Amino acid sequence: MSLNQQQECTKPPIPEDGEEFVKCTMCSRKMPPDRAFAKDGNHFCCVAIAATHAQSNASVQAHYGKKKGPLGAIIKTIVILAILASIGYAAYHFRDKIKAGADAAKEKVEENKTAQ
Ligand SMILES: [Zn+2]
Numbered sequence: 001m002s003l004n005q006q007q008e009c010t011k012p013p014i015p016e017d018g019e020e021f022v023k024c025t026m027c028s029r030k031m032p033p034d035r036a037f038a039k040d041g042n043h044f045c046c047v048a049i050a051a052t053h054a055q056s057n058a059s060v061q062a063h064y065g066k067k068k069g070p071l072g073a074i075i076k077t078i079v080i081l082a083i084l085a086s087i088g089y090a091a092y093h094f095r096d097k098i099k100a101g102a103d104a105a106k107e108k109v110e111e112n113k114t115a116q
Helices: 002-006 049-116
Strands: 036-038 042-044
Touching: 036 049, 042 049
Parallel strands: none
Antiparallel strands: 036 042
């Protein structure tokens, strides 16, 4: 058997209607649970397919892990900076308003004093 043939799905007997079965994660073939190779919560119709699936999963995870990691960190940093900036702006804005309000109140008091 060549390596290529080994990686093709074997043909386990298809269960009769009503019989218990699991589906191959790679080719969706129905097969009796005792003929399936279980790996990481998946079922496969042959060991080679299970190994291929595990490998492709690992490479996909490695691929997205590398791409997702720094981007996620950048987004997190931007979100934190945006929150800090809005808090800073709000505080600055609020302080100006308080100062303006206090100045206006002071002016009113002064007006009242000179009016009396
Ligand atoms: Zn299969």
